[in-house]
Amino acid sequence: MKTSVIGYPRIGSLRELKFASEEYFRKEIGAEELLQTAAELRKQHWNSQKKAGIDFISSNDFSFYDMVLDTAVLLGIVPKRYQELKLSGLDTYFALARGYQGESGDVKALAMKKWFNTNYHYIVPELEDDTEISLSGTKPWDEYEEAKALGIETKPVIIGAYTILKLTRYTGKKTAGDFVDDIVTVYQDIVKKCKKDQIAWVQFDEPALVQDMSLEDIALFHRIYDKILADKGNCKILLQTYFGDVRDIYQELIRMPFDGIGLDFLEGKETGHLIGRYGFPQEKVLFAGLVNGKNIWKNHYEKTLSVLKELKDKEIQMVLSTSCSLLHVPYTLQYEEKLSGEYKAYFAFAQEKLLELKELSELADQTSCQDNPAYQKNRRLFAGDRNCQKQEVTERLSKVTDQDYTRLPKRSERQALQKKVLGLPEFPTTTIGSFPQTKDVKANRSAFRRGEITREEYVAFNQKKIAECVKWQEEIGLDVLVHGEYERNDMVEYFGEALGGFLFTEKAWVQSYGTRCVKPPIIWGDVYREKPITVEWSVYAQSQTEKIMKGMLTGPVTILNWSFPREDISIKESISQIALAIRDEVLDLEKSGIKMIQIDEAALREKLPLRKSDWYTEYLDFAIPAFRLTHSGVKPETQIHTHMCYSEFTDIIPAIDDMDADVITFEASRSDLQILDALRENHFETEVGPGVYDIHSPRVPSVEEMVRALERMLTKISPEKLWVNPDCGLKTRGVPETDASLRNMVAAAKEIRQK
Numbered sequence: 143m144k145t146s147v148i149g150y151p152r153i154g155s156l157r158e159l160k161f162a163s164e165e166y167f168r169k170e171i172g173a174e175e176l177l178q179t180a181a182e183l184r185k186q187h188w189n190s191q192k193k194a195g196i197d198f199i200s201s202n203d204f205s206f207y208d209m210v211l212d213t214a215v216l217l218g219i220v221p222k223r224y225q226e227l228k229l230s231g232l233d234t235y236f237a238l239a240r241g242y243q244g245e246s247g248d249v250k251a252l253a254m255k256k257w258f259n260t261n262y263h264y265i266v267p268e269l270e271d272d273t274e275i276s277l278s279g280t281k282p283w284d285e286y287e288e289a290k291a292l293g294i295e296t297k298p299v300i301i302g303a304y305t306i307l308k309l310t311r312y313t314g315k316k317t318a319g320d321f322v323d324d325i326v327t328v329y330q331d332i333v334k335k336c337k338k339d340q341i342a343w344v345q346f347d348e349p350a351l352v353q354d355m356s357l358e359d360i361a362l363f364h365r366i367y368d369k370i371l372a373d374k375g376n377c378k379i380l381l382q383t384y385f386g387d388v389r390d391i392y393q394e395l396i397r398m399p400f401d402g403i404g405l406d407f408l409e410g411k412e413t414g415h416l417i418g419r420y421g422f423p424q425e426k427v428l429f430a431g432l433v434n435g436k437n438i439w440k441n442h443y444e445k446t447l448s449v450l451k452e453l454k455d456k457e458i459q460m461v462l463s464t465s466c467s468l469l470h471v472p473y474t475l476q477y478e479e480k481l482s483g484e485y486k487a488y489f490a491f492a493q494e495k496l497l498e499l500k501e502l503s504e505l506a507d508q509t510s511c512q513d514n515p516a517y518q519k520n521r522r523l524f525a526g527d528r529n530c531q532k533q534e535v536t537e538r539l540s541k542v543t544d545q546d547y548t549r550l551p552k553r554s555e556r557q558a559l560q561k562k563v564l565g566l567p568e569f570p571t572t573t574i575g576s577f578p579q580t581k582d583v584k585a586n587r588s589a590f591r592r593g594e595i596t597r598e599e600y601v602a603f604n605q606k607k608i609a610e611c612v613k614w615q616e617e618i619g620l621d622v623l624v625h626g627e628y629e630r631n632d633m634v635e636y637f638g639e640a641l642g643g644f645l646f647t648e649k650a651w652v653q654s655y656g657t658r659c660v661k662p663p664i665i666w667g668d669v670y671r672e673k674p675i676t677v678e679w680s681v682y683a684q685s686q687t688e689k690i691m692k693g694m695l696t697g698p699v700t701i702l703n704w705s706f707p708r709e710d711i712s713i714k715e716s717i718s719q720i721a722l723a724i725r726d727e728v729l730d731l732e733k734s735g736i737k738m739i740q741i742d743e744a745a746l747r748e749k750l751p752l753r754k755s756d757w758y759t760e761y762l763d764f765a766i767p768a769f770r771l772t773h774s775g776v777k778p779e780t781q782i783h784t785h786m787c788y789s790e791f792t793d794i795i796p797a798i799d800d801m802d803a804d805v806i807t808f809e810a811s812r813s814d815l816q817i818l819d820a821l822r823e824n825h826f827e828t829e830v831g832p833g834v835y836d837i838h839s840p841r842v843p844s845v846e847e848m849v850r851a852l853e854r855m856l857t858k859i860s861p862e863k864l865w866v867n868p869d870c871g872l873k874t875r876g877v878p879e880t881d882a883s884l885r886n887m888v889a890a891a892k893e894i895r896q897k
């Protein structure tokens with residue numbers, strides 16, 4: 143049996159691409175050097191796949207920022223304001239991704255959104271009415287040739303036309319339908335070029351097919367692919383799907399002349415049934431996604447082989463594949479020196495998954511695997527006890543009652559009371575929590591980690607930073623202060639490290655967006671809190687000011703969603719365990735005199751099922767109550783904030799209101815404030831701080847710009863409910879731009895108060 147990898151991580155096993163790109167942004171290296179680093183990485187990635195014996199290796203899965211943006215650029219979808227900057231190709235690309243402020247002009251970045259149900263963010267392409275769509279690049283073929291020159295035959299991967307049309311924002315009067323023909327023409331050109339270059343297989347990624355599809359959607363898909371497939375000649379086309387099953391269009395897909403269809407057997411609950419019910423054509427190749435591209439647990443060989451056997455019995459031609467791109471898992475266990483072998487035995491990162499693919503494909507070809515050492519080893523692993531349960535945790539959870547999920551009195555009463563006791567001005571200004579993580583902050587943390595400084599020295603340094611940060615915020619004139627989060631590497635890892643039940647890696651980075659990577663903890667066992675986590679920092683920070691200091695926690699849903707979850711218990715159960723641990727922290731903060739507590743649920747939307755029909759029955763039904771469990775025990779006057787990022791949550795507004803927080807801040811500046819209408823329509827009760835400026839870009843917003851944003855917000859949000867804040871934490875920003883932006887923001891709030 144042959145093997146296929148949908149896509150490989152690209153940031154570099156030691157984040158080489160991140161560092162090189164950032165050097166390039168700071169103008170410390172030139173384009174030449176950046177391109178060279180990129181080529182070197184691609185070579186490594188292809189070589190490790192080749193060495194592992196993978197048959198279908200992808201090319202064009204590399205990206206300097208994001209593969210959706212790459213595709214948009216390839217199709218010529220570049221809004222005029224970026225073209226007018228007249229920058230080089232590479233710099234125009236980065237301007238689209240990050241915004242640009244300099245000699246050539248001043249433009250914001252394009253919007254960024256979560257890629258389906260992952261923590262990866264893609265750049266949202268923008269189509270203007272007069273955009274001329276045409277094949278505008280050679281990246282897929284350049285990279286194909288590059289691999290070929292290394293002796294490696296690859297399948298170029300390109301995001302498919304249907305998914306691109308679904309993800310694009312249409313800024314003018316035209317809609318998706320108006321662009322289909324032009325886009326299809328470009329995809330035809332793409333196929334033509336592949337044909338000419340004698341490329342054997344092209345992979346079109348169409349994850350949008352796993353969402354609910356209407357009849358119009360299906361018609362649109364036909365309109366696109368009937369044409370593309372008509373003149374593909376002997377260039378084989380693999381339609382690749384992932385993150386779920388394609389129940390709405392399966393019967394169509396198997397009738398269309400695709401040469402291969404890639405299906406996800408892990409997240410696709412219905413995949414097996416679909417094949418059972420409707421069959422799979424013998425002339426096509428099924429790329430069976432059975433090695434998890436999203437989680438880090440070893441593959442259960444026995445289970446996988448039984449699925450493969452069933453398919454084989456149906457005489458289906460098969461290639462064993464990952465379930466999605468390996469982009470979503472770290473590179474390799476190889477650099478994990480601290481994690482003991484006992485634990486590591488259970489994990490497989492990207493590189494180790496290559497070996498799994500290979501072993502499984504060989505096992506699948508054997509009539510009996512019983513004597514195979516790899517098979518036996520895997521079986522022993524899954525037969526053993528991982529020793530990860532804690533009885534106190536399950537017991538406590540079983541005693542949680544309905545009351546524990548309800549905060550009293552009701553929100554409107556709390557809001558009136560809080561207005562009185564907190565004494566804040568109209569349109570209170572605040573930030574989301576973190577302040578710039580300057581070199582000294584990171585150095586302090588890593589020196590402490592490495593044991594080079596004592597705990598006293600570590601604390602003293604952070605206290606000094608906190609005191610400075612408090613002064614700085616007072617000077618800027620913010621109303622509600624934060625301590626700056628200097629003790630945190632990452633909002634989830636920090637809590638994971640302090641809680642029982644988590645495991646950590648040293649180098650297991652996963653790309654989140656652009657050059658930003660995260661190192662998700664692994665939920666190994668039952669989760670519990672051993673002792674207070676953030677209290678000492680918040681209390682110290684509060685001691686430095688008369689103003690209100692906001693306590694800062696990460697919520698249970700986000701902690702789970704940004705960790706690698708267990709596969710032996712349900713997500714619901716893990717989230718509830720974490721909620722109880724965070725509840726303890728909330729109550730301890732309150733007891734220590736903290737009057738306002740923010741519980742971030744940045745990633746609330748992430749595990750929202752891709753099909754709407756599952757939203758309230760398979761996720762929100764437990765995620766929202768878990769959030770309420772964290773704060774239902776506080777006094778009425780303690781103000782609970784929450785924060786969400788990049789979330790399009792227009793469609794789950796009632797659920798967000800149902801979290802029963804007093805205030806929510808969220809990303810809005812990059813999504814054109816569309817969410818505000820929806821808030822009003824849904825009679826949103828929670829006070830809101832839609833971000834007035836974008837912190838994902840170094841650009842400094844002007845006072846006028848933010849006044850305008852606030853005025854627009856005030857047309858939809860009643861004045862007593864509006865907060866003024868940036869759209870996310872400031873940790874990735876530099877000090878000068880943070881200072882300038884926040885001063886402008888405070889000035890904007892003052893101006894609005896006067897009006």
Ligand code: GLN
Nearest residue numbers: 574575576744787871872
């Ligand atoms: N409190 C966190 C911070 O300010 C929130 C980060 C986030 O939403 N991603 O960094």
Ligand code: ZN
Nearest residue numbers: 786787870871
């Ligand atoms: Zn955020």
